[in-house]
Amino acid sequence: MIDLDRETLVKMIDHTELSAHSGEKKIANLCDEARSFGFYAVCVNGAHTAYAAGRLAGSGVLVCAVAGFPLGAGTSSAKAFEAAEAVRNGASEIDMVINVGALRDKKFDFVRDDIRAVAEASGPALVKVILETGYLTDEEIVGGCKLSVEGGAQFVKTSTGFGAFGAFPEHVRLMRQTVGPAIGVKAAGGIKNFKEAWRLILAGASRLGLSASVGIVEGLSLYKFAPAAWLEEEIPCHICPSRFANLDKQPKAVYAYYKKKCLACPHLEKYNKYYE
């Protein structure tokens, strides 16, 4: 059985609108939905931070702004400036993107300093570090989590939603094991329905970045009337990042890493029939 009530679920949600083409009307809608459902926060691009903060004033819904989004490949000072400005404009939380290239190059000091620069610039705001797990091996995900904590972040986060793929339970589980219970884990990217959200919560996510927030909350309502459908045994491959490895979107070494894992997986023989 799923032991989760609506109140708990809505307080785990960062209601998100980060599209390049989103104008003020969409941000207004985002804020109004967040207010009426009581979501924890809205997550927006920096240019919308002040507007969202104004619209949500007094509602109890926080504003989360992104920094270095979505590539994470800018300079540390640029990221820090972006974060500081967002906090001045009313952001209570900052979701920054890790420097993925530096992490893969094993420039650990650089990565830690990059995170620390943003954490210090963010002052009282809570900082989450987006690892963009679709570009990383398990070892690199573990390394990214440790560097995030060392750099002063309070949360690690799976994905931007613009990378190779979104949040998978396997990655969330790994991140939770690495950071322990005191640090938050945010799952984000491609979470479309309540079952997907629930899987990630079970894997250890304490926050969800969602565009489909309303449908997911409604899904919880439906679940109680037909629990079997939501509790149906999973086909492991359907929720495995290895099955979603994509040479067009991932570095070839990362693609090869996931493919190798897939070929060595004990589930392969049983479930491969689904992909004949």
Place this chain on the structure above:
Amino acid sequence: MSGWMGKIVAIDLGSRERRTVAVSEETRRRFLGGRGLGVRLYNDPCPDPIDPFDPDNALIFMTGPLTGTTMTSGRYQVVSRSPLTGTICDSSSGGTFGAALKGAGVDGLIVRGRAERPVYLAVQDGEVEVRDAAALWGLDTQKTQKAVQAEISSKASVACIGPAGENRVLFAAVMNDKDRAAGRGGMGAVMGGKNLKAVAASGNRAVAIADPAGYKDLTARLDRIVDKNPVTGKSLQVLGTSVLVNIINAHGMFPTENFRRGVFNDAEGTSGEKIAETLLERQSACYKCPIGCGRTTRTRTKRGEGPEYETAWAFGANLGISDLTAIAEANYACNELGLDTITMGGTLGCAMELRETGAWKENFRWGEAGRLLDWVTDTAYRRGVGADLALGSKRLAVKHGRPELAMQVKGMEIPAYDPRGAQGMALSYATSNRGGCHMRAYMIAPEILGHPVFLDRFSTAGKAELVALFQDVSAVVDSAVLCRFLQFAVGISTFAEILRTVTGLDWSEEELMRVGRRIYTLERLFNIRAGFGRADDALPPRFLNEELQTGSSRRRRVGLEPMLDDYYAVRGWDRNGVPRPQTLAELGL
């Protein structure tokens, strides 16, 4: 009485007697309106199943508490016993007619008897007038609507039949607002059997709202949710329902040539994308609807509405036809003549396979777009081969000795999703109270689109419970009355909230689900009295015994029986599909 106009009129066309039918608040709470209240009220005059063309068979036009509000609802339901299936049937239509009926001060009409000469009903200021329709008889639906508007009011909304309904074609539709159809189940034939050509409604009475402030907030919130949802805010608006053509084809379950294959090589040419590039003139919307899934289209010589997904398939892949112009013009003809496009296409597919097997010698050939219009027209007038086509696929296939070639459930043609590609959809078809219908439980949402939960489409596990849930939610939405597309954006908790702000009555989520279950069970009880049982909760043998050979649903067949056992257990029915006494007691039936 917020949400309702407080008047349901029963009229006997034979005696011209009319009376107001009292409906208690308790009954409205238990059945809402629309489909649920229609089925409930049908059982009063017709407790025992009678011939659909018997004058005593009731034909009910029913709105719901949300009809005529700005909650995307100009809809109404037509309820009667179907001449196509023999089941209880309700058929839903959009446009503005439902809102106009309430604007005229009436929640619903219960029509019995048969007029000696053709008549139409004019509903204005809470009164129902019987008018002579001799001059309208024989006109198509477009001309009928214009002629009635000329007599009543240019602002009147008209629901009417065309030649197909007059000729009692078993799948004749009721058409309103030019091209909107209460298409399925032959409600137009029942109307024609009563010599009732049209019902016109006009008036400006407003639906009272119990909580105006809450309603205003909720409307604004709903608009935002609909706009943000990728289905209601994007796909349906830009590409219409035909956005599904490429999606379903890619899943290998786009029925091709009477369901013999699941992949149509020319699907792209009949897709929503292609319609937008070639025929689309503008998108169109029902009363107060922010979605606007309708397609107003134009060929070189004609203009009309559609094709929507089911029609693009019925006259397209199902017949091996990829000529989009021919498909659109066949759609226009069905609208004008008053025919259900799904059954028309399904029956033609059956005819083509009968011809190919040598069972019927008439010249039906796959891909023959040039004769499509002739076949449709002949069907409406029951002439030539049309006399047989007008029977629908089940009777046609039986007549020619190959009943297994009719792709139908309980006599109604299965629409555009091959059940071998989605086991839950298979169960939904088999257990549908009105026959082969995708709208009773749209399992494509969880099995293909991942809403509200993504399910393994080839698995039978857990499907029964979700099919029953979807059937119950759909009964609620059809009874409220709302557009079904809203289910992509919001769920049962929001429906309860909408009903509360409009009617002032509280429904918990649990109570609302019980309303849906009660309605579904009441329909089932009627069908059992009409002789339906487990043997009728079945699929054509093709889906059980033959595997698809190509595409991503290949090597699949339907595992129906275990799902059926699960389903009956979930429903509280016995092994024969009869509701147990305890179930009836729980539902107050």
